[in-house]
Amino acid sequence: MNAVPERLTSKPSWLITQLATHARRLAADGQAATGSGAYHYRVLATLQEFGESSQIEIARRGNLDRSDVVAAINELAEEGFVDRTADPADRRRNLVRLTRAGTQQLRRMDRVLDKVQDDLLEPLSPGERATLIRLLTRLLVHHRPDAVGQLSR
Amino acid sequence: MNAVPERLTSKPSWLITQLATHARRLAADGQAATGSGAYHYRVLATLQEFGESSQIEIARRGNLDRSDVVAAINELAEEGFVDRTADPADRRRNLVRLTRAGTQQLRRMDRVLDKVQDDLLEPLSPGERATLIRLLTRLLVHHRPDAVGQLSR
DNA sequence: TGCCAATGTTTGTGAGACCAACGATAGCGA
């Protein structure tokens, strides 16, 4: 009754894109309560792990377009989660850093996203989860080394 | 230099969504030459495997919104790939069926998408590919049984 | 007969990933 063409369900690209849509939904549902979204999380995470950065650095490290970084930082700054100041050493750049409130927001989002991972992988055993992560990582390293922190040579 | 926050790369949801973006790009690149897109493929595949259908059936089987089916079928009909006629037995419904040209278009898209699967899984051995497909399918069956042709309750 | 449900359709929204262009500023080679 609810059959889906085998042409679709047999394709890895179908499995991956459909699962990605579901993962995004889980994340969006959880993040709704935090008031920030996926782009905001990438910015906050980048700042936390690498410290004060220019917007272009945030874009490269978080795999974002620099124009999207502008919008995300506008919103984060408005809520007091980041601090944006002109770089005195290079007036083309802004220096962005996490505030205390931003660090707390990141922690909130971390909790939410950790739960998302659990929900997402729920049906798999720990060993299967590790296998899946390993295979997915290999594919991503192969296709988009820059999205996994690999030097693209 | 191109480091990515470990907070991101360690999350399955990151791996899956980033890989999905890449898969969509591969598919879009390949499909550009065919003139049809992902929604069109879902419609054509559904018609081929289940035969003449109403739009609501196409929507349910191809996991599409019925309003998106309207647009896709408009475009497919304009190119002569499908045929849309009012159902004499239920005038609320349209009966949509594949034309000869539509069958050929589906074959073209199949070839493109088969190559996409190969590109996508390239770094994995046949055994690893099977493992990945098995794990992804289990996750999707668990979270969105309707997207894999499973009865949802 | 009168009401509710199903179907197709129109219109719109929001997220995510991009792209092009522009002004200001730096850096560098002649």
Next chain:
DNA sequence: TCGCTATCGTTGGTCTCACAAACATTGGCA
């Protein structure tokens, strides 16, 4: 030192995918 080129932030788009709201037409049914 001058002039060219590159970089950075910013603005203002585009496109795809997923989905929600509302409406008219038609069927089914109490």
